Amino acid sequence: MNWQAVGAIYRYEMARFFRTIAQSFLSPVLSTSLYFVVFGTAIGSRINEVEGVSYGAFIVPGLIMLSVMTQATTNASFGIYFPKFIGTVYELLSAPVNFFEIVLGYVGAAATKSLLIGMVILATATLFVDLTVLHPAAMVAFLLLTCLSFALFGFIIGIWARNFEQLQLIPLLVVTPLVFLGGAFYSISMLPPGWQTVTYFNPVVYLISGFRWAFFGTSDVPVALSLLAIAGFLLLCLAVVWAIFRTGYRIKP
Amino acid sequence: MPAIVETRGLTKVYGDGTEALKPLDLDIEEGEILALLGPNGAGKTTLISMLCGLVSPSSGQARVGGHDIITRYRDARALIGLVPQEIALEPFQKVWDAVRFTRGLFGQGRDDAHLEDVLRKLSLWDKRRSKVNELSGGMKRRVLIAKALSHNPRVLFLDEPTAGVDVDLRRDMWNMVADLRRDGVTIILTTHYIEEAEAIADRVGVINHGELLLLEDKQALMTRLGRKTLRIELRRPVEAVPGGLSGYDLELAEDGRSLSYHYDTQGEGTGITALLQDLSREGLALRDIHTRQSSLEEIFVDLVKGEDA
Incomplete structure (x- = not known):
């Protein structure tokens, strides 16, 4: 195991994050605050409690998930796409490292960044609403698993993308809609029965539901199912990443 | 090793x-x-x-x-x-x-x-x-x-x-x-x-x-591929290579003032001695002589060209 290399990649990626600190931290904090102002205060004051929780508090887990998923995906995808784009990927390929070490460095850093952003958003949220977390350990576990699996997912996109457009495409056209439609801002039970069935095909529903359960003890789907879903997604991403490095897909002719 | x-x-x-x-x-x-x-x-x-x-x-x-x-x-x-x-x-x-x-x-x-x-x-x-x-x-x-x-x-x-x-x-x-x-x-x-x-x-x-x-x-x-060239500068220009020198691979410069002779340093004999004797027999007066070894570039171009031909 080449830990020096893992550390070098990880430090490098984290340095990139702190170099663009305004973009990295301020923008998620600002957008979260805006969500609270608009949904929590302006609209939320006209909405009754959802499942026994004030609407402002109800949307906190969904908001964190929205940011964490998009940040993990975009950070990891950009992290590996950029070396491909500027040609520095030659260094990774010629170094005595294996695929696991490369993934650990890039995905580990992207997961850390999105975890930090998730924490910052949570901290910001406490400024707007009263929050108690019923199952803190489960909350951290869900957050970690989500950061990790979506960072892996982003890594795959970064390898696959041939240009910046493709790089933006998946987070914009897939992740954001799935999160919005995955119950980030409402409970699935508020939908008409037909749409409820459709919603169960959206994998993000399980993540948000499980994460919200960790906060308030209520969920749209059983918690075990949520855990299973996130574990399944993680394994799927791992399998794809493994296949990519086995075949040298789009990085090694 | x-x-x-x-x-x-x-x-x-x-x-x-x-x-x-x-x-x-x-x-x-x-x-x-x-x-x-x-x-x-x-x-x-x-x-x-x-x-x-x-x-x-x-x-x-x-x-x-x-x-x-x-x-x-x-x-x-x-x-x-x-x-x-x-x-x-x-x-x-x-x-x-x-x-x-x-x-x-x-x-x-x-x-x-x-x-x-x-x-x-x-x-x-x-x-x-x-x-x-x-x-x-x-x-x-x-x-x-x-x-x-x-x-x-x-x-x-x-x-x-x-x-x-x-x-x-x-x-x-x-x-x-x-x-x-x-x-x-x-x-x-x-x-x-x-x-x-x-x-x-x-x-x-x-x-x-x-x-x-x-x-x-x-x-x-x-050394192996390096052919050398002997350049002979003449005191008086000539119109053509004299008949007595037709046995040598000689090139006459356009102005008729110099002759180039290509030879192989690895060969049995370079032929230089005989050439010089024949030059004086033909009555050509020499102003200067110098030799030049072909560079790696010429060797390289020859090789690659030979391949492409």
Whole structure:
């Protein structure tokens, strides 16, 4: 195991994050605050409690998930796409490292960044609403698993993308809609029965539901199912990443 | 002593069917400087890329330091430093961080003294806190070299290292190559510049169309293939080569003032003595004579042309 290399990649990626600190931290904090102002205060004051929780508090887990998923995906995808784009990927390929070490460095850093952003958003949220977390350990576990699996997912996109457009495409056209439609801002039970069935095909529903359960003890789907879903997604991403490095897909002719 | 780099039947056929490298058997001795010459697309970069892990071989084997580049890639790659042809650097990184990054990637712990030494030798020490995108093209190339040397490689690949660089850098680079060679580092460089190979290489290989046409000690090569030309300047111009000299392979210059005689230094006899006697018998007065050995470039052009014909 080449830990020096893992550390070098990880430090490098984290340095990139702190170099663009305004973009990295301020923008998620600002957008979260805006969500609270608009949904929590302006609209939320006209909405009754959802499942026994004030609407402002109800949307906190969904908001964190929205940011964490998009940040993990975009950070990891950009992290590996950029070396491909500027040609520095030659260094990774010629170094005595294996695929696991490369993934650990890039995905580990992207997961850390999105975890930090998730924490910052949570901290910001406490400024707007009263929050108690019923199952803190489960909350951290869900957050970690989500950061990790979506960072892996982003890594795959970064390898696959041939240009910046493709790089933006998946987070914009897939992740954001799935999160919005995955119950980030409402409970699935508020939908008409037909749409409820459709919603169960959206994998993000399980993540948000499980994460919200960790906060308030209520969920749209059983918690075990949520855990299973996130574990399944993680394994799927791992399998794809493994296949990519086995075949040298789009990085090694 | 076993070769530090060996290939056996190494080939590369790209996905589109291009045969970039035909089966190659090559032994590179530890501590030597090998120059690979060849036109664009000859297969030089493909060969280097395979040895360094950027491109997967289609068939055959290769070993670096006795380690198979596929099954023991960690051991093999740890010995290698690569300076790529294109400048590829993270633009916002500082020079110092860039060099440290590579050292870490190659599994080595922090060694600031070594990195300082490398940066000083490449005149980069003053720029260590500059961002890469603030540097000139020549300086960026120095950074690439510093990165390749950051982990004390035993084998250094320089892919077209002096393409488009200024005289200063080229001189520094040649000095650096000489230093590394003293330390026993094996250097494999590809180049278009024949004078570069001529100046610093121990052995020269010529590649064209994915095939190693020749691999020889530079001096031996130049002697073996080096034809010499004797140029005879005449005191008075002549209109044609006198009939008595028709037995010699002589070329008359357009102004009729000089004759060129080509001969082979390795031949049984050069024929010079007889020629000089015959010249005086024909009554030609000589103003001057000089000889010239063909350069590596001429040898190279002859080889590649012969291949293409």
